Amino acid sequence: MEVVILPDAARIGAMAADAIEALLKRKPDAVLGLATGSSPLPIYDELARRHVENGLDFSRAHGFALDEYVGLPVGHRESYREVIRREFSDRVNIDPRNVHSPNGAAEDILAACEEYERAIKSAGGVDLQILGVGTDGHIGFNEPGSSLASRTRIKTLIEQTRKDNARFFSSIEEVPHHVVTQGLGTIMDARHVVLVATGAQKAQAVRDFVEGPVSAICAASVLQLHPHATVLIDEAAASSLR
Numbered sequence: 745m746e747v748v749i750l751p752d753a754a755r756i757g758a759m760a761a762d763a764i765e766a767l768l769k770r771k772p773d774a775v776l777g778l779a780t781g782s783s784p785l786p787i788y789d790e791l792a793r794r795h796v797e798n799g800l801d802f803s804r805a806h807g808f809a810l811d812e813y814v815g816l817p818v819g820h821r822e823s824y825r826e827v828i829r830r831e832f833s834d835r836v837n838i839d840p841r842n843v844h845s846p847n848g849a850a851e852d853i854l855a856a857c858e859e860y861e862r863a864i865k866s867a868g869g870v871d872l873q874i875l876g877v878g879t880d881g882h883i884g885f886n887e888p889g890s891s892l893a894s895r896t897r898i899k900t901l902i903e904q905t906r907k908d909n910a911r912f913f914s915s916i917e918e919v920p921h922h923v924v925t926q927g928l929g930t931i932m933d934a935r936h937v938v939l940v941a942t943g944a945q946k947a948q949a950v951r952d953f954v955e956g957p958v959s960a961i962c963a964a965s966v967l968q969l970h971p972h973a974t975v976l977i978d979e980a981a982a983s984s985l986r
């Protein structure tokens with residue numbers, strides 16, 4: 745695991761965008777793993793800028809979202825499908841038919857999860873997975889206690905995560921209790937993972953997953969076992985590292 749400490753979120757976004765740009769130049773039909781939440785927004789801003797100003801080409805790229813809420817009406821502004829459309833797909837020239845999200849509205853969630861795993865595989869697997877990290881060390885929505893080998897499945901959010909995400913909704917009551925998320929085994933199959941984190945509220949989680957034991961209690965710690973994991977953090981998020 746390579747940990748890089750950078751001065752601010754913009755520089756983190758630029759370094760992650762460098763990795764994505766290099767990948768797309770090497771492999772124009774690359775498969776990108778897309779995270780939501782606040783942390784990846786500077787990456788999407790930078791990719792959009794490079795697309796508009798330098799013609800960075802996404803026309804043959806594919807995207808797979810990490811996770812999705814269960815129970816939000818289709819088209820809800822805060823559904824992750826909508827967030828990815830708004831923050832990423834609509835701002836670059838990726839074909840919307842090539843951008844996929846887990847189906848949190850499926851009648852048969854189990855079958856939809858299996859189908860999502862198959863879709864990732866048949867696209868050739870994720871080349872570069874963007875990740876944020878929760879204050880409890882989750883990646884995707886693999887909350888504490890998630891199996892390190894887990895695949896895409898339904899999970900229950902812990903109260904802290906619902907509180908953390910309440911800022912995107914008008915009240916905490918509106919934050920769904922359930923999500924569909926790629927599993928830790930699914931995330932570990934990506935060829936390169938790039939995790940970004942900023943701010944003092946992430947310092948404990950960063951310390952736990954970078955320096956703590958590999959443990960289901962801190963899901964992100966599984967990345968210690970990944971052959972190509974890059975962690976881009978600011979000084980505040982790095983402040984508890986030894």
Ligand code: F6R
Pocket residue numbers: 778779780781782783784810811875876877878879882883884885
């Ligand atoms: C989002 C996701 C989550 C977030 C994490 C951090 O798709 O999978 O793991 O990355 O909750 O969220 P922010 O970046 O909003 O602090």
